[in-house]
Amino acid sequence: MRIASSWALSILKAVIFLSVFGITAGAFAATFTARPPENFVRGSGQPATVTRTFTVLDPTTTFTLVIHNGGLNNEFRRVSSAVVTVNDREVAGPSDFNEQASVIQKAVTPEATNTFTVELRGAPGSGFALEFIGVDNVPPTITASADRAPNSAGWYNANVVVTFSCSDKTSGVATCPPPVTVSTEGANQIIAGAATDNASNVGMTQLAISLDKTPPVLRPTAPPMPKAGITRMCRFRLSEPTVSRV
Numbered sequence: 413m414r415i416a417s418s419w420a421l422s423i424l425k426a427v428i429f430l431s432v433f434g435i436t437a438g439a440f441a442a443t444f445t446a447r448p449p450e451n452f453v454r455g456s457g458q459p460a461t462v463t464r465t466f467t468v469l470d471p472t473t474t475f476t477l478v479i480h481n482g483g484l485n486n487e488f489r490r491v492s493s494a495v496v497t498v499n500d501r502e503v504a505g506p507s508d509f510n511e512q513a514s515v516i517q518k519a520v521t522p523e524a525t526n527t528f529t530v531e532l533r534g535a536p537g538s539g540f541a542l543e544f545i546g547v548d549n550v551p552p553t554i555t556a557s558a559d560r561a562p563n564s565a566g567w568y569n570a571n572v573v574v575t576f577s578c579s580d581k582t583s584g585v586a587t588c589p590p591p592v593t594v595s596t597e598g599a600n601q602i603i604a605g606a607a608t609d610n611a612s613n614v615g616m617t618q619l620a621i622s623l624d625k626t627p628p629v630l631r632p633t634a635p636p637m638p639k640a641g642i643t644r645m646c647r648f649r650l651s652e653p654t655v656s657r658v
Contacts, residue, residue, distance in 0.1 A: 441547055441549060442547065442548055442549055442611035442612055442613050443545050443546065443547055443548070443611055444545070444546050444547075444548055444582075444583035444584075444609070444610040444611040445543060445544070445545060445546075445610070446466065446468050446475060446522075446544040446545060446546040447466040447543055447544040448543060449480065449484055449541040449542065449543040450464070450541065450542055450543070451483060451488075451539055451540070451541050452530045452532060452539055452540060452541075452542060453488060453532070453537065453538070453539035454491065454532035454533075454534050454535065454536050454537060454538045454539060455536060456536045459531050459532060459533045460531070461529050461530070461531045462529065462530045462531070463527060463528075463529050464527070464528055464529075464530075465525065465526060465527050465528075466522075466526050466528070466544065467524060467525050467526065468522050468523075468524060468526070468546065469580075469581055469582055469583070469584060470546075470548075470581050470582040471521075471522050471523050471524055473546055473547050473548060473582050474519070474546065474547040475519070475520050475521070475522055475544055475545065475546045475547075476517050476518065476519055476520065476544070476545045476546075477496065477498065477503055477504070477517070477518045477519075477520050477542070477543075477544055478515065478516070478517050478542070478543050478544070478545055479496070479504060479515070479516040479517075479518075479540050479541070479542050480514070480515060480540055480541040480542075480543075481509065481513050481514050481515065481516060481540045482514065482538075482539070482540060483539060483540060483541050484541045488537065488538055488539035488540065489511075489534075489535060489537055489538040489539070490510075490511040490512075490513070490514070490534075490538060490540075491509050491511075491532055491533075491534040491538045491539065491540050492509055492510055492511050492533075492534040492535065492538065493506040493509050493532075493533035493534050494506065494509050494530065494531060494532045494533055494534065494540070495529075495530075495531045495533070496518075496528065496529070496530050496531075496542070497528060497529045498520050498522065498526060498527075498528045499522070499523060499526055499527060499528070500527075503518045503520055503528075504516055504518050506533065509534070520544070522544070530542065546582070546583060546611075547611075548580075548582040548583040548609060548610070548611035548613060549611075549613065550580075550581075550582060550613065551607075551609070551613040551614055551615035552578055552579060552580035552585055552607045552608065552609040552613060552614075552615040553578065553579045553580065553607075553615055554576055554577070554578045554588070554589075554605060554606070554607040554615045554616065554617045555576070555577050555617055556574055556575070556576050556603065556605055556617045556618065556619040557574070557575055557577070557619070558572050558573070558574055558619065558621065559572060559573040559574075559575070560572075562622065566622055567622045567623070567624055568594075568621065568622065568623045568624075569623075569624060569625055570625060571593055571594060571595045571623075571625075572593070572594040572621050572623060573591050573592070573593050573594075574591060574592045574593075574594060574603045574605075574619055574621065575591045576588055576589045576590075576591070576605040576607070576617070578607040578615070580607075580609040580610075580613075582609070582611070583609045583610035583611045583613075584609060584610050585607060585608075585609055585610075586608045586609055586610045586612075587607060587608045588607050589605035589606065589607065592605075594621045594623055595623075596623065597623050597624055597625055597626065598622070598623060599622045600620045600621075600622055601620065601621045601622070601623065602618050602619075602620055603618060603619050603620075603621055604616065604617070604618040605617055605618070
C-alpha cells in the first residue's frame with residue numbers, strides 16, 4: 413500500500429493501534445481553537461469597552477470561552493473586575509474575577525458570525541488573554557479520485573495521478589494529502605491518503621489502481637516446410653509479458 417505522504421503513515425499506525433485496543437475516535441473529546449488567544453490590558457483612565465468579531469463553521473457544536481487571568485504566561489497583573497459579553501449577552505461579570513482566579517471558563521452558544529466585548533475594570537496594567545475553544549469529534553471527509561477512468565477491464569496504460577479532496581464542517585481542514593502519481597506497474601495498487609482537521613481528528617480513504625504500460629508482443633510462428641506447390645500459412649501469437657495479460 414502506498415501512502416500519500418510520510419506523515420500519513422504515522423497517522424495510519426495510530427489508527428491501527430486504536431483499532432487493536434478497541435478505542436474509537438469518539439472516545440475522547442477533541443477540541444480546536446475557534447478564535448486564538450488575544451491579550452486585553454487595562455489602560456489608565458476610565459474603563460473602555462473593546463469590541464471584536466469572530467466566525468465559526470458549525471455553531472451547533474459545543475464552545476467555551478476561556479479567560480487566562482494574568483495572561484497565558486502570567487505577564488500581567490490579574491484582573492479583579494471585568495465584563496465580557498458575547499452577542500449582547502453577558503458571559504462573565506465582575507463576580508467571576510478576582511486576583512486568585514487564574515482560569516475562567518464559560519459555556520457559550522455562538523452564531524455563525526459573532527461579536528464580543530471586553531471591559532476591564534481592575535487596576536491599570538492588569539490584563540488577561542481570552543480565547544474561544546470548540547469541540548469536534550467528527551473526522552474530516554476525504555475522497556480520492558484518478559485523473560481519468562480506466563479501460564473496460566479496469567486497467568490504465570499510462571501513469572495515473574490520484575488527487576484527494578478534503579472537507580470538515582466543524583473545525584476545518586488542517587492537512588490534506590498532495591496528489592500522488594502512480595508510475596509502477598501492478599494490479600490493484602492501493603493508494604491511501606489521510607486528512608486531519610483542526611481538532612486532530614483523522615479521516616482516511618484509499619483507491620485501487622491497476623497499471624500496465626507495456627504493450628503486448630506479437631510473435632510469428634511458422635509451420636513445417638510444405639511440399640512443393642502447397643501454400644504455407646504463417647501464424648502470429650499475441651503474448652503479454654506483464655501483469656494485465658491479454
